[in-house]
Amino acid sequence: xxxRTDEYHPEGEExxxxxxxxNLTDVLQVLSVNNKTCTLxxxxxxxxxxxxxxxxxxxxxxxGTISGESALFYLxxxxxxxxxxxxxxxENVSVRIDKDIHSLILDWIEYSETHKEKEAIKEKPxxxxxxxxxxEAVPDDTIEFLKxxxxxxxxxxxxxxx
Numbered sequence: 001x002x003x004r005t006d007e008y009h010p011e012g013e014e015x016x017x018x019x020x021x022x023n024l025t026d027v028l029q030v031l032s033v034n035n036k037t038c039t040l041x042x043x044x045x046x047x048x049x050x051x052x053x054x055x056x057x058x059x060x061x062x063x064g065t066i067s068g069e070s071a072l073f074y075l076x077x078x079x080x081x082x083x084x085x086x087x088x089x090x091e092n093v094s095v096r097i098d099k100d101i102h103s104l105i106l107d108w109i110e111y112s113e114t115h116k117e118k119e120a121i122k123e124k125p126x127x128x129x130x131x132x133x134x135x136e137a138v139p140d141d142t143i144e145f146l147k148x149x150x151x152x153x154x155x156x157x158x159x160x161x162x
Contacts, residue, residue: 015085024076025105027083032056032101039089044081051075052093058104059089060096068096073108 017027024042028051031038035056042049042063049063051072061072075081097104 017083019079019081019083024078024081024083025108027085028053028058029101029105031085032058036085037089039086041084041086042075042078042081043083044078049075049078052089054089054093056101058097058099058101060093067094069099069104069107072097072104073111076105076108077112 019027019042027040031040031053033056037054037056040051040053042051047063049071050061051058052060058072060067061069061075063071063074066074099107
């Protein structure tokens, strides 16, 4: 990726902004609808990324050593990044993305939701000790009720039905 530090913060340019003001998906959809050929430069902290469009179609994305859809999805998660819309695309940009903008956004939403679910599962691993403590915390009257159900054969009937 070419370092274009001066293009990330152009002075007085109307085609620069912050993703605090607008979503990246909205920016990409506007560029797509208008059949733009451009490079969208993004900067968040020390990280820089680029999204390449030719005739309104996203053809590639890069951030660090990542490219293609993986890079695009990573960049779509950047909130508050600064962006600048360059007026051209390098000649040697490879076409690594071959989907329309709407399919890419839907794929990104699905990817994000799946990723969030996996993170939630990782954040709350239930340990055997914790589950044992919770079982031991069952009130005595509940235990007595369960014992009566078991004695009447109701719990076994429920277990066999499932």
